[in-house]
Every structure is written in C-alpha cells, then in structure tokens.
Amino acid sequence: xxxxxxSFLRYLTRRRSLVAVQLLGIACxxxxxxxxxxxxRTALSGFSEAIRFLNGSATHQIERxxxxxxxxxxxxxxxxxxxxxxxxxxxxxLRLSRGHQVRVLGIDPFLDRGIRPRMVQGQLNSAQNLVSFxxxxxxxxxxxxxxxxxxxxAGQELQTDRGPFRVLGIFSNPAGEPLVLMDIAHAxxxxxxxxxxxxxxxxxxxxxxxxxxxxxxxxxxSSTHRxxxxxxxxxxxxLNLEALSLLALFVGIFLIYNTAMFVVVSRRKDAGILRSxxxxxxxxxxxxxxxxxxxxxxxxxxGSSLGFLLSRLLIGLVGDTVSNLYFFLSPPPPxxxxxxxxVGILLGCSASLLGSLFPLLELVRMQPVQALAGRVVHRANWxxxxxxxxxxxxxxxxxxxLLAASPFQVYLGFAGAFAFVTGVSMxxxxxxxxxxxxxxxxxxxxxxxxxxxxxxIGNNLDRTAIxxxxxxxxxxxxxxxxxxxxxFRQSLIWWMGTQLRGDLYVGSQSxxxxxxxxxxxxxxxxxxxxxxxxxxxxxxxRGEPVFAxxxxxxxxxxHTRFGWLQGGNENxxxxxxxxxxxxxxxxxRFRARTGDTITLDGANGPVPLKIAxxxxxxxxxxxxxxxxxxxxxxxxxxRTISSLGVFIDPANPQKTEILEAVQRKAAERGxxxxxxxxxxxxxxxxxxxxxxxxxxxxxxxxxxAFFGITGALLTLFxxxxxxxxxxxALGFSSPQIASMTLLEGLGMGLLSFLFSLVVGTTLAVIxxxxxxxxxxxxxxxxxxxxxxxxxxxxxxxxxxVVAALYPILKVYRVYPHMQIREE
Numbered sequence: 001x002x003x004x005x006x007s008f009l010r011y012l013t014r015r016r017s018l019v020a021v022q023l024l025g026i027a028c029x030x031x032x033x034x035x036x037x038x039x040x041r042t043a044l045s046g047f048s049e050a051i052r053f054l055n056g057s058a059t060h061q062i063e064r065x066x067x068x069x070x071x072x073x074x075x076x077x078x079x080x081x082x083x084x085x086x087x088x089x090x091x092x093x094l095r096l097s098r099g100h101q102v103r104v105l106g107i108d109p110f111l112d113r114g115i116r117p118r119m120v121q122g123q124l125n126s127a128q129n130l131v132s133f134x135x136x137x138x139x140x141x142x143x144x145x146x147x148x149x150x151x152x153x154a155g156q157e158l159q160t161d162r163g164p165f166r167v168l169g170i171f172s173n174p175a176g177e178p179l180v181l182m183d184i185a186h187a188x189x190x191x192x193x194x195x196x197x198x199x200x201x202x203x204x205x206x207x208x209x210x211x212x213x214x215x216x217x218x219x220x221x222s223s224t225h226r227x228x229x230x231x232x233x234x235x236x237x238x239l240n241l242e243a244l245s246l247l248a249l250f251v252g253i254f255l256i257y258n259t260a261m262f263v264v265v266s267r268r269k270d271a272g273i274l275r276s277x278x279x280x281x282x283x284x285x286x287x288x289x290x291x292x293x294x295x296x297x298x299x300x301x302x303g304s305s306l307g308f309l310l311s312r313l314l315i316g317l318v319g320d321t322v323s324n325l326y327f328f329l330s331p332p333p334p335x336x337x338x339x340x341x342x343v344g345i346l347l348g349c350s351a352s353l354l355g356s357l358f359p360l361l362e363l364v365r366m367q368p369v370q371a372l373a374g375r376v377v378h379r380a381n382w383x384x385x386x387x388x389x390x391x392x393x394x395x396x397x398x399x400x401x402l403l404a405a406s407p408f409q410v411y412l413g414f415a416g417a418f419a420f421v422t423g424v425s426m427x428x429x430x431x432x433x434x435x436x437x438x439x440x441x442x443x444x445x446x447x448x449x450x451x452x453x454x455x456x457i458g459n460n461l462d463r464t465a466i467x468x469x470x471x472x473x474x475x476x477x478x479x480x481x482x483x484x485x486x487x488f489r490q491s492l493i494w495w496m497g498t499q500l501r502g503d504l505y506v507g508s509q510s511x512x513x514x515x516x517x518x519x520x521x522x523x524x525x526x527x528x529x530x531x532x533x534x535x536x537x538x539x540x541x542r543g544e545p546v547f548a549x550x551x552x553x554x555x556x557x558x559h560t561r562f563g564w565l566q567g568g569n570e571n572x573x574x575x576x577x578x579x580x581x582x583x584x585x586x587x588x589r590f591r592a593r594t595g596d597t598i599t600l601d602g603a604n605g606p607v608p609l610k611i612a613x614x615x616x617x618x619x620x621x622x623x624x625x626x627x628x629x630x631x632x633x634x635x636x637x638x639r640t641i642s643s644l645g646v647f648i649d650p651a652n653p654q655k656t657e658i659l660e661a662v663q664r665k666a667a668e669r670g671x672x673x674x675x676x677x678x679x680x681x682x683x684x685x686x687x688x689x690x691x692x693x694x695x696x697x698x699x700x701x702x703x704x705a706f707f708g709i710t711g712a713l714l715t716l717f718x719x720x721x722x723x724x725x726x727x728x729a730l731g732f733s734s735p736q737i738a739s740m741t742l743l744e745g746l747g748m749g750l751l752s753f754l755f756s757l758v759v760g761t762t763l764a765v766i767x768x769x770x771x772x773x774x775x776x777x778x779x780x781x782x783x784x785x786x787x788x789x790x791x792x793x794x795x796x797x798x799x800x801v802v803a804a805l806y807p808i809l810k811v812y813r814v815y816p817h818m819q820i821r822e823e
Contacts, residue, residue, distance in 0.1 A: 026299025034307025039314035056116035058201035067638025068196035085114030097159035106187020143173035217603040300348020392426025429465035453743035471752035479760025482788025502645035530647035550632030571613035579612035585777035586623030621776035749800025
C-alpha cells in the first residue's frame with residue numbers, strides 16, 4: 001500500500017507547475033467562501049460588540065416614540081424608584097477632514113460612570129482634565145482605534161468638518177469602532193440640539209412599572225430587544241452576502257471536479273502499470289484519494305489564508321455598506337485563528353471528495369488493459385448525457401416550485417436559484433451535444449484545425465461539458481448580477497427623478513437638524529415657490545422597526561411626480577386631510593393595502609391612520625410611512641426638521657440670485673447645502689459603493705471558472721498527446737496543432753458565453769423579480785443593458801485564450817516521436 005501511495009504522490013513533485021494550477025483553483029473556491037463569510041460575520045460580530053460596549057451595563061433605553069427627548073425628563077428620572085442609574089446621551093456622527101465618519105457620544109461624565117465606567121475611567125481622574133472636558137467646547141476624548149488610524153495622541157488636534165478638536169485622552173475600546181466622547185452640553189451645541197437628547201440609557205429594577213409611569217409618548221426598550229431589532233435590520237443583507245459566497249463555492253466545485261478528472265487522466269497509465277504489477281483496485285483507489293485529499297488539504301489551507309486576506313479587504317466595503325444603508329458601523333479587521341484554517345481545510349477536502357466522486361468511479365471501472373493503453377481519448381456517451389439531462393430537468397422543475405413558494409419564505413428563493421443553476425449546469429452536456437455539428441461547421445470555416453477542434457469539443461463531453469458549465473455559470477453570474485445592478489441603478493435614477501425635484505436641499509445627509517425659524521425665513525424669500533420640511537425618524541410598528549417621514553403634501557403635489565403603484569398626484573389630496581401614504585416595502589412587509597387603517601404610537605397614545613396610496617421607494621426596505629407635516633406634528637409633537645427642500649420657479653429670471661441667497665443664509669448657520677444634481681450624485685455614489693462587494697464576488701467567480709477552462713484544456717491535451725503526435729507525423733505543423741488547441745479553448749469559451757446569454761438573463765430576472773423583491777420588499781424594474789453582456793463576451797474570449805497558452809507551449813516543447821512512442 002505504501003509503495004503504491006508513494007508512486008502516486010511522487011507525481012506531484014514531478015509536475016509542480018500543473019499541481020500549482022490545481023492548488024490555486026481549489027484555493028480560489030475556498031477563499032471566496034472564507035473571505036465573504038468571515039467579513040460578513042466579523043462585521044456582525046463587531047456590530048454586536050459595539051452595541052454591548054455602547055450599552056455598557058444599561059438594561060433599557062428610553063426614547064420618544066418619534067423625535068428627540070426633552071432634557072426635562074432627567075428630573076423625572078432622578079426621583080423614580082425603579083431607576084438605579086441613568087445616563088443621557090447624544091449619539092451622532094462627525095466627519096473627519098479626510099472624509100471618514102466617526103460616532104460621537106455626548107455624555108454627562110458624572111452620570112455615565114454608572115453605565116459605562118470603562119469609557120472615561122482614568123481619563124478624567126485629574127481635576128484639570130475634568131475641568132477642561134466640562135468647560136472647553138473643543139475638548140474630546142477618543143478611543144485607541146481612532147488614535148491609531150489618525151496617528152493622533154493626547155494633546156494633539158483632530159481635524160473635522162466642524163473644525164479642530166483637542167484630544168484630552170485616549171480610552172480602550174474592545175469593540176474597535178472609532179469613537180469620540182465629548183460633554184453632553186458641548187455635543188448639544190455642536191449639533192444644534194440644545195435642550196434635547198437622543199436617548200437615555202437606564203438600569204431599571206422593574207421595567208414594566210417604570211414604563212407604565214412614563215405613560216404614552218415614550219418608548220422603553222430593553223437593551224437585548226434593541227440589539228435584536230438592529231440585528232434583524234441586517235438579516236436580508238447578511239443572507240445575500242452568504243448566498244454570494246455559496247455561488248462562488250458552487251463554481252469552485254466544478255473546478256475541483258476538473259482538478260480530480262485531470263488527476264485521473266494524468267495517472268491512468270501509472271494506475272495500469274501498478275495494477276499489472278499486482279496492486280489491487282482498492283490500493284489504487286486509496287492512493288488516488290490520498291492524492292486528492294492532499295491537494296484538498298493544501299489547497300484548503302492556502303484558500304483559508306487567501307480568504308483571510310480577502311476578508312480584510314472586504315470588511316471595509318461591508319462596513320461602508322452597512323453604514324450607508326442601515327446605521328453607522330466601522331467593524332475591526334478580522335483576526336486570524338486556527339478555526340479559519342480548519343474550516344478552509346475542511347472545505348477544501350470536502351469539495352475535493354465531492355468533485356472527485358465521478359472521476360473515482362471512472363478509475364474503479366477501468367480495466368488494467370485499458371489503463372495500460374495510456375491516456376486514451378474519452379468519447380461522448382449519449383446515454384449518460386440523457387440521464388444527466390433528465391436529472392437537470394428535474395432540478396429545473398424543483399427550481400420553479402421553490403421560486404413560486406418564495407413569497408412565504410425568502411430562503412426558498414435562494415434555494416430555487418441554486419436549483420436553477422444546478423439544473424442548467426446538468427443540461428449543458430446535452431446542449432453541447434446538440435450543437436456539436438454546428439460548432440464543427442463554424443470552426444471548420446477556419447480550416448482543418450478548426451474542424452478537428454470542433455469535433456474534439458463535441459466528442460469529449462465528460463471533459464469539456466463540465467468546464468463549459470462552470471464557465472457558463474461564472475459568465476451567467478456576470479450577466480445576472482450586472483443586469484440586476486444596472487436595472488437597480490436605472491430604477492434608482494427614475495425614482496430620484498420622481499421625488500428629488502427640488503433645486504436645493506439644506507441639511508441633507510447631515511446630523512445637524514434644520515432650525516424651524518430658518519425654514520420660515522427661507523419661505524419668505526421672494527421667488528421661492530415651495531419649501532418641503534422633511535423629517536425622517538425610526539419608529540416601531542407591531543414591534544418591528546420602520547420609518548416615519550413628514551413632508552409638505554401640497555408642495556410635493558405641485559412640484560414632484562411620485563411613482564405610485566396606483567393613481568397619480570391626486571393621491572396627495574387625502575394626505576393633506578390627515579391620511580398617510582406608505583412605501584411599497586411597508587405594504588409588502590405588513591401586507592397593507594390602500595384603504596386599510598394602520599395604528600401608530602403617538603405622543604399621546606395610539607393614533608389610527610388611513611392609507612391613501614402606496615408609492616415606490618428605495619430609501620429603506622423596512623418600510624416608510626409618509627404624512628403631511630401638520631399630521632406629524634399632531635401625532636408626534638416633534639417639530640424637528642431633518643432637511644429642507646427648496647423649489648424655485650425655473651422660469652424666474654433671478655433664479656441664480658435666489659439660489660445664492662439661500663446658500664448664503666444656510667452658510668451663515670453652518671448648514672450644508674446640496675444642489676439637486678449634487679444630492680443625486682451623492683446617492684449614486686452610495687449605491688455604487690454598496691455593490692462593491694457584489695462586484696468582487698463576481699470577479700472571483702470568473703477567476704475560479706478560468707482555472708476550470710485551463711484544467712479542461714490540460715486534461716484534453718494529456719489524453720490526446722498520441723493523437724497530436726499522429727497528426728504531426730501525418731504532416732500537421734506545430735502552428736496547426738497550436739491553432740487547434742487555441743480554437744478548442746475559444747470554442748468552449750464562446751459556447752459558455754452563448755449559453756450564459758439565456759441563463760444569465762434568466763438569473764437576472766430571478767434576482768430582480770424574486771430574490772430582491774422577497775428580501776427587500778421593493779420592485780426593481782428590469783432595464784436591459786449591453787454592458788454586462790459585453791463584459792461577459794470579452795471575459796469569455798480573454799479567459800479562453802489565456803487558458804490555452806500553457807497547452808500551446810507544450811505543443812512546441814514535445815516532439816512527435818515522444819508523443820507516439822507507445823504505439
């Protein structure tokens with residue numbers, strides 16, 4: 001047994017370059033899964049750790065049902081018998097001069113010691129530091145992560161878009177999220193929030209009794225429930241990330257199949273010799289498995305390392321995406337552990353065993369005389385092709401059933417997508433078989449090498465179909481994901497054109513609220529024909545987080561053209577009378593329809609509201625309830641304005657002067673201003689950064705499939721060395737043999753592209769109409785775009801040509817008499 005195994009393993013040292021290709025292929029498949037999963041889980045773990053650190057020992061938080069808390073609440077908390085400790089908090093964001101955002105906590109250093117003693121412990125022990133923290137508005141404390149990233153220590157200045165701040169000290173932050181602490185009064189002044197709080201963190205004895213005393217208008221939530229609600233907001237995002245990584249592994253299994261098949265083909269004669277010398281069939285199988293597992297072990301270990309490096313690149317993209325779409329998150333980079341290595345090796349070995357199943361069956365069935373014949377060409381078996389096709393058809397039927405049931409459970413949609421990909425992969429051999437004559441004719445137009453190349457692709461389905469299927473899936477991912485992203489972008493542009501029609505937006509994308517007197521001042525400027533005071537706030541509906549927005553219904557009716565599921569701008573009429581309109585995501589999430597009544601918790605208790613209409617919206621997948629400002633003030637008693645849309649008559653000859661006047665008045669108050677074009681560009685910038693992770697996974701899938709094409713061509717080349725030798729002995733030149741090999745690669749690549757046109761477009765429809773709709777509850781309109789298809793074509797050609805280079809080099813390096821010496 002040891003002699004047989006040594007004979008097999010000795011091959012690995014003799015074919016180092018080919019072994020390197022095999023290892024890289026396995027490593028890429030493992031790295032895709034490790035990188036995506038590790039970055040997603042690290043981000044979620046960093047989020048959980050950040051929440052725990054920020055909560056400290058608080059058991060509950062109290063907020064208004066909508067809007068800020070009046071700081072007069074502190075007097076009530078001081079004498080409440082169920083309050084053990086409390087700390088008022090301002091929780092906002094601050095942009096550094098280099099563009100990155102950090103979280104700012106405004107705290108009372110005396111009250112906060114009972115909730116978060118680790119934050120300020122040791123930094124404010126001296127009287128001098130305490131006095132500076134309380135009296136100097138430009139004094140802050142930063143955590144060690146921010147200090148390390150900015151290379152700023154105690155006594156130095158931190159530059160921000162609000163001016164410089166002097167760093168008083170540095171505190172330890174196990175969560176790794178960049179954090180700035182300042183006195184709560186200074187934070188209120190900085191963000192124009194005097195007299196108000198974002199929340200109060202509490203340690204309570206009896207939460208139920210406390211909540212009943214607080215009465216209506218307040219939302220008392222346990223820290224555990226709050227963390228769970230925030231984690232739920234990320235569930236669809238996390239699910240999509242993990243599905244992407246599994247798709248990459250799916251393509252990787254095809255690659256590993258090619259790797260295993262390559263091992264079988266390259267070792268067939270060695271196996272025959274060993275069998276003729278007395279080695280048993282079981283010894284050959286065990287030795288083959290040893291070689292495959294060794295490749296899986298090393299490839300998995302290498303993949304875990306590459307995946308770890310990939311995760312450190314992706315973690316920033318994941319954090320930025322979460323920050324842009326949900327809430328501020330700056331997760332720490334993943335740390336290496338032996339568990340990552342173990343998972344990588346397990347993935348590599350498991351996928352290698354799975355991929356080697358059919359090649360192993362081929363080796364078991366092979367007779368010694370067959371094996372001694374050398375690397376004979378494996379011809380197509382129509383019976384096997386039909387059986388695989390029937391199985392693929394079954395998977396497609398299963399896919400249809402799962403996709404139809406996906407509205408009831410989003411996981412069924414992903415399962416249906418995987419079943420679809422599996423089904424079309426199994427139909428690839430029959431598709432290649434059906435097109436073999438057309439392919440042979442088409443390539444034959446390029447001469448005899450083309451005719452032979454076309455015949456070889458159709459006659460070696462066990463080798464070519466798997467590589468074509470893997471490459472087709474990768475190209476289909478390129479087309480499907482590209483079409484989905486392009487359609488989403490075009491839908492977003494359409495949405496912005498319907499809703500964002502103001503000339504200027506004051507305070508947009510800022511944590512500084514717009515003063516109400518500024519709103520009244522802008523309304524009085526001659527030439528301003530409309531001002532929309534927009535307020536967006538997170539509320540709770542049926543125990544789930546949603547958003548409420550207040551607007552001026554009359555202004556929007558006159559100056560915008562919302563996209564409605566039914567009706568037109570007449571839908572604003574009932575809104576002006578006290579009704580609400582809801583986003584499509586809210587309607588789908590809670591199964592609400594036009595004419596239904598929803599009940600929201602208001603400042604003075606529950607308030608029933610009639611739904612007037614449903615509109616398309618891409619601001620949040622959790623649902624948005626939009627109402628007129630008068631209704632909002634009546635329900636929530638929150639006069640805060642998040643941003644202000646300013647509309648000016650385009651025919652006004654003094655439009656430029658009016659715009660300048662608004663911008664000047666905003667600058668005097670330190671309020672940021674964006675033009676309509678600037679706001680749209682900013683939103684598209686966020687959109688493009690959001691899909692950076694998706695584009696990364698698409699690129700990885702293409703790299704994996706490239707190795708698959710390379711492996712298939714190498715396998716064909718090894719099987720047909722004697723055939724090549726005979727061709728050359730009969731008068732074929734080396735350039736003709738090289739052309740034959742190149743055309744085989746191009747033929748396989750172009751077949752993959754041809755199939756991906758249908759599969760990729762169907763996959764795009766599944767992603768748009770099923771996965772996104774059920775995951776995020778909004779409609780994306782399909783917009784055909786030539787870019788994903790062009791990218792797929794260019795990728796197919798380049799990858800096919802590059803994959804053929806190594807076999808072509810072998811053609812020129814091996815002499816004909818060496819190739820036919822066994823005849």
